[in-house]
C-alpha cells in the first residue's frame with residue numbers, strides 16, 4: 535500500500551514538473567508579477583513569448599521598459615523592480631538581455647501570437663469603422679500609428695483599457711509578416 539502511494543506521489547510530481555517546464559506560448563493577457571508584499575514588480579504584456587516559464591527580453595535599465603528584441607520592435611512590458619530580471623550577459627544596441635520568470639498556466643498561453651489578439655480584433659472593428667472604413671494596419675508604419683492613435687482616441691472617446699487593447703492589437707498586427 536505504502537509503495538503504491540509512493541509511486542502515485544512520484545508520478546504526480548513528474549507530471550507537475552513537466553507541465554511547468556513545457557509551459558511555452560504567447561501570453562493571452564497582461565501578466566502582473568508581484569513580490570511577497572503584493573507590490574507589482576513587473577507587467578508583461580499580452581503577446582509576449584514565454585518559453586519554459588521564462589520571458590527573454592531587452593531593457594535599458596533606466597526607464598524600466600522591456601522589449602522583444604534589441605531593436606525595440608515590440609514592447610514586452612515594464613520592469614518596476616529590476617531585481618526580478620536575470621541579466622544574461624549579452625548587450626546590444628545599448629540594451630541588456632534579461633530573463634524574467636513568468637508562471638503562466640497553460641490556459642494563459644496561446645500557440646501563436648495572432649491568437650492572443652483575436653479577441654481584441656472585434657473591438658478594433660467596432661471602434662475604428664464607425665466614421666471611416668477600418669484602416670488596413672500595415673498601410674502605416676509603427677512610428678505613425680502613435681500619432682494616429684492619439685488623435686483617434688480623442689475622436690472615438692474610448693475607455694483607457696479599450697484604447698490600450700486596440701494599440702496592442704495594432705502593434706502585434708504590425709509584427710505579423
Ligand code: HEC
Nearest residue numbers: 658661662663664665666669674682685686687689690700
Ligand atoms: C468619431 C469618428 C472617428 C472614429 C471613431 C475613428 N476615427 Fe479615424 N479618422 C477620423 C477622421 C475625421 C479622420 C481624418 C482626419 C484626421 O486625421 O483627424 C480619421 C483618419 C484616420 C486615419 C488616417 C490618418 C492619416 O494621417 O492618414 C487613420 C489611420 C485612422 N483614422 C484610424 C482610426 C482608428 C485606428 C480608429 C479606432 C481606434 C479610428 N480611426 C476611429 C474619425 C474617426
